[in-house]
Amino acid sequence: MAPVTNSRLIFNSPPGDGPFEPGKTLVVDNSHSIDVDTVALDGGFLLKILFVAPDPYLRGLMVGPGQPALIDVPPFILGESIIAPSVGVVVRSETGDVKVGDHICGALPAQNYVVKPGLEAGLLVIQNQYNIPLSAYLGVAGLAGMTAWMAWKEFIGTAKKGSTVFVSTAAGAVGSFVVQLAKLDGCKVIASTGSADRVAYIKEFGADVAFNYKEESTDEVLDKEGPLDIYWDNVGTKTLDSALAHAATNARFISCGMISAYDTRDATVKNLLQLIAKSITIYGLNVATLIPKWAAEFFTEVPKLVAEGKVKFKEHRFEGLASFDDAFVGTMNGTINGTKAIIVVGSE
Amino acid sequence: MAPVTNSRLIFNSPPGDGPFEPGKTLVVDNSHSIDVDTVALDGGFLLKILFVAPDPYLRGLMVGPGQPALIDVPPFILGESIIAPSVGVVVRSETGDVKVGDHICGALPAQNYVVKPGLEAGLLVIQNQYNIPLSAYLGVAGLAGMTAWMAWKEFIGTAKKGSTVFVSTAAGAVGSFVVQLAKLDGCKVIASTGSADRVAYIKEFGADVAFNYKEESTDEVLDKEGPLDIYWDNVGTKTLDSALAHAATNARFISCGMISAYDTRDATVKNLLQLIAKSITIYGLNVATLIPKWAAEFFTEVPKLVAEGKVKFKEHRFEGLASFDDAFVGTMNGTINGTKAIIVVGSE
Incomplete structure (x- = not known):
């Protein structure tokens, strides 16, 4: 397969202590390409990103160089992809940690394709035993x-x-x-x-x-x-x-x-x-600080509650990384039509 | 015995949201007298106040009429004695709750003598089994x-x-x-x-x-x-x-x-x-909100720790209700010579 554009949502300009600026704080960069068949994995795996969540906490990571983040997570790096809660599907793998077709959720670079050296801390293979929508792993069954x-x-x-x-x-x-x-x-x-x-x-x-x-x-x-x-x-x-x-x-x-x-x-x-x-x-x-204690019980109980309809959610889906600004602003000011904004980045 | 002056420290003028005003917010009123031998007890008891504590929380009760107190305790009433942590000795009793010579601690009117109808909630007969100074029941062994x-x-x-x-x-x-x-x-x-x-x-x-x-x-x-x-x-x-x-x-x-x-x-x-x-x-x-759960253990353990010297305290004693202002201001700004201000109001 010929190389394809690997669009990235990059951290372009820190708003500092000012308001988030649509079209300026974050921009889509289309200058990178990737050949999904041949890109070197070096013992890791290649993920195609399906969904990204424009969660409010990301605002706290959009800080200028040297300024501390608002939460205890590394702040975004200027010119590099932001790291956001995402769901992806494994398209190639050289590691026993994951196999092709596995769905992975966790904090990932907001781009079409991501090569990972392995199943790092914070990434999880989704065991979707109740067959709920994968995007729920960014909402009610996710972070x-x-x-x-x-x-x-x-x-x-x-x-x-x-x-x-x-x-x-x-x-x-x-x-x-x-x-x-x-x-x-x-x-x-x-x-x-x-x-x-x-x-x-x-x-x-x-x-x-x-x-x-x-x-x-x-x-x-x-x-x-x-x-x-x-x-x-x-x-x-x-x-x-x-x-x-x-x-x-x-x-x-x-x-x-x-x-x-x-x-x-x-x-x-x-x-x-x-x-x-x-x-x-x-x-x-x-x-x-709570995930280590509660994760096992959460993934046992919550997808079941969702599948049984005892816990509901409503999504508003946005299409493509370029829609991130609209989704993020709508999430921040509480005006999106739905309870959870989901950016659809790719399809299986 | 002839009537004696029953001095009272009364709430004279609310400072409102302004600073506490020495000589104005609280004043000593000497207009009342009491005959300790004949005053009617109506089935209650007569207490001679020995010590009063000018605790900082009292500031939150010095509010104008209709203004809420800063804590969940009735605010002071203009023209009446303030209610402060005190230790007294029973000088007459018509109730089985207390006997002459008992020492009582709790929130009491700041005056020389107080008649109480009984051992109300918040008043306690001091069981001083380790023989620590009575004033400690206003400090390390008190509130x-x-x-x-x-x-x-x-x-x-x-x-x-x-x-x-x-x-x-x-x-x-x-x-x-x-x-x-x-x-x-x-x-x-x-x-x-x-x-x-x-x-x-x-x-x-x-x-x-x-x-x-x-x-x-x-x-x-x-x-x-x-x-x-x-x-x-x-x-x-x-x-x-x-x-x-x-x-x-x-x-x-x-x-x-x-x-x-x-x-x-x-x-x-x-x-x-x-x-x-x-x-x-x-x-x-x-x-x-904690006293009901912990009071019994507190009075078992803390006076013993004090008696054994495992917990120390240093008092600064002030003489007479008129010294309240000095003691209170010194407590509030952290300049008194000692860790606990005690107003000595009477002696046994």
Whole structure:
């Protein structure tokens, strides 16, 4: 087979502490080509990328040289492909770790084809015993699902029936799973999201109270529906301040994301005196620290829940690496039509 | 016996969100008198107050009418005695709950004599089986000690040997006990305080690194001595931000007080993104929620540790209710000569 273009989504220009700039921060580079039949594998394997997830945490890795990343993951390198959660299929292999046709998920360079020296830490051969959609391994059965499920198990266990739970950015891939975990435990769930469509989805997923935070005041909703026994925070800043003000005694907060602070790095919160007044615990969630403990149970239980329809998700698919900006911006501001954005990069 | 003056320390003028005003916020009122031999007890008992503790949390109760207290305790009432941690001796009793000569500790009106209808919740007959100083029941064996010991047991358990612990306002009644608990667990302890005298005390109590935060930069000390596995926060705001910036992965923070925010109620913190980056847990500590679980073990173990000299404390005694302002301001800004301020109100 003749060489084909190996498109790459490269980190072109650091937005620094400013906003993510569509068309500038990340660009598609088509200057590389690859011959999939002959490219040297040196004992490794060749992967064709099928799906890429434009997850919000990637914003924290778009920093200038020398600037620290917002999370404990190596930041992106200027001029090189970004590393994002992806699913690929093995097209050639010289290692016993994987065989042709295996599906792999994990953090991979966002490009059409990737040569890997072996099954590195963080890459996983998908055992799809319940035959759920492969893209789910980027959402509810992937990193987003692990984030929701593992933290709920680790920090909440099983919530007391009737507990009041507030989930912000509740229609995202993580939040929408948390809503369903809370409902499975018999909680009352208050959910905020950023569009009317998403309010509808999240009600369909079981939220008792769902609202568009751009149109309704979080404080007013929580005045009426609180106090909160559990708060799942994907937003930080003012939303976290509202939740602190409306917490019940001994409330548990899971700090999963601070999407409102990723552009500016200003995560200012004013109501921390409530921590003491109400003996609130805040669990800062870095899923990397939970994966070793919970991975086996997760991959046993969650794909089954999805296959049985006990846990739902809705995808919005974007076509091609060039659609990454639209998908990413829509994910960040909560306006995409669906709970999980998936970039379709290739097909089998 | 003829009536005697029953001096009261009354809440005279709310400082609101402004600074505590010596001579104005609280004043001694000598207009009341009491005949200790004849005052009606109505089935209750008469207590002579011996010691009062000017604990920092009292600042949170000095709020104007209608304004919420900073902690979950009824705020002070204008014109009435403040309610503060105290030790008293029973001088007459008509209840089987207490007998003459019993020593009582708990939250009591700050005045010379108090009539109580019975042994209310929060009042305790001191069983001083190890014969430690009664005033210790306001410090290391009292509310401050419970705060330190119960939270350490509840949130830390036994710290891993060699863990690095940072304690702010480490020479206070709570902090100086935490320093010693951490050393008993084999930790390296970094301690900040507000005067050279207190740096010396806290070194004597075992701190490996003790510094005067007014003269040395907390960030610079933590750059050198961190990262932190455990942070005991009595300060909030900038000190908490420094600790967040210098936390180790999976660090545990105990939010015990935010002395820097009590006057202004501005507890602004900027570095909360570190919660996620480092999977930090913050435990908001309201000792009232821990007392039911831990009280019996506390009163079995802690007075014994004090009697054996395994836990030390240093008092600074002030004489009379009129000295409350000096004691309180010295406690708040960390300049009193000792780790625990005690107001001597009466003698047996």
